[in-house]
Amino acid sequence: MSLNTGTPPILRVDRLVKRYGERVALAGLSLQIPPGQRVALLGPNGAGKSTLFQVLTGLFAADEGDVDVAGIAVRRSPSAALRHIGVVFQQMSLDLDLSVERNLRFHADLHGLPRSVTTERIALGCAAMGLGTELGRTVRELSGGNRRKVELVRALLHRPALVLMDEPTVGLDPKSRRDLLAAIRADVAARASSVLWATHLVEEAEAADRVVVLHKGKLLADGTPAEVAAALGGTRLEEAFIHATT
Numbered sequence: 001m002s003l004n005t006g007t008p009p010i011l012r013v014d015r016l017v018k019r020y021g022e023r024v025a026l027a028g029l030s031l032q033i034p035p036g037q038r039v040a041l042l043g044p045n046g047a048g049k050s051t052l053f054q055v056l057t058g059l060f061a062a063d064e065g066d067v068d069v070a071g072i073a074v075r076r077s078p079s080a081a082l083r084h085i086g087v088v089f090q091q092m093s094l095d096l097d098l099s100v101e102r103n104l105r106f107h108a109d110l111h112g113l114p115r116s117v118t119t120e121r122i123a124l125g126c127a128a129m130g131l132g133t134e135l136g137r138t139v140r141e142l143s144g145g146n147r148r149k150v151e152l153v154r155a156l157l158h159r160p161a162l163v164l165m166d167e168p169t170v171g172l173d174p175k176s177r178r179d180l181l182a183a184i185r186a187d188v189a190a191r192a193s194s195v196l197w198a199t200h201l202v203e204e205a206e207a208a209d210r211v212v213v214l215h216k217g218k219l220l221a222d223g224t225p226a227e228v229a230a231a232l233g234g235t236r237l238e239e240a241f242i243h244a245t246t
């Protein structure tokens with residue numbers, strides 16, 4: 001594949017298996033992501049995207065296989081590996097009754113960031129997302145779009161090597177969706193962070209550096225959007241994806 005940069009991967013997923021009873025959600029999945037790559041994880045409902053995120057973030061243990069983040073084995077040293085991950089979950093996970101700033105400071109404290117660094121990063125991150133005037137408001141008072149933006153500022157606050165986002169643009173209007181994607185693009189350009197981002201939306205996947213298609217817990221295709229469309233037997237990614245997964 002043309003995207004192999006030859007640098008050590010930030011994320012290495014090796015033959016991952018996760019079962020729920022008889023149901024196999026991840027069926028021996030392997031995947032590597034080098035620094036500085038924005039990877040869309042495209043899959044239909046039930047493909048295993050959320051399960052993969054839950055294993056990557058240590059919420060569930062895999063039945064088989066291994067995950068390394070920045071060279072650290074999640075199975076052996078989960079908290080050390082997690083320090084290198086920033087997450088935007090599918091469900092909102094901010095404290096509704098705390099202010100935006102308190103939510104962000106709480107996260108910074110968990111990561112042991114010095115106060116002055118935290119203050120600067122919160123100011124920069126919130127300004128970049130158009131949240132500069134929202135710092136003192138409780139999350140409950142914010143629109144859904146602004147809550148998502150706060151979650152992204154939080155995910156980036158400790159400058160993680162790997163950013164995981166589980167359908168982060170669901171429910172966002174086009175402008176908020178564009179802002180969120182632009183903020184991620186800027187972070188990757190500035191720090192060579194790596195992003196793995198689950199989506200159902202083919203148009204979003206088309207804007208990624210690389211698309212991995214997950215179907216029934218396995219990788220169906222992996223490459224640039226054009227390579228993946230061709231591998232799935234089409235010229236347009238959307239048609240090829242629908243054809244291959246239904």
Ligand SMILES: Nc1ncnc2c1ncn2[C@@H]1O[C@H](COP(=O)(O)OP(=O)(O)OP(=O)(O)O)[C@@H](O)[C@H]1O
Nearest residue numbers: 020023024025043044045046047048049050051052
């Ligand atoms: N807690 C659970 N118990 C039993 N089966 C589960 C559980 N969570 C997920 N599954 C099953 O595992 C498979 C993968 O589900 P998962 O939620 O990871 O897919 P997904 O790609 O995130 O789907 P969606 O796009 O609908 O969120 C599905 O068959 C699902 O029914």
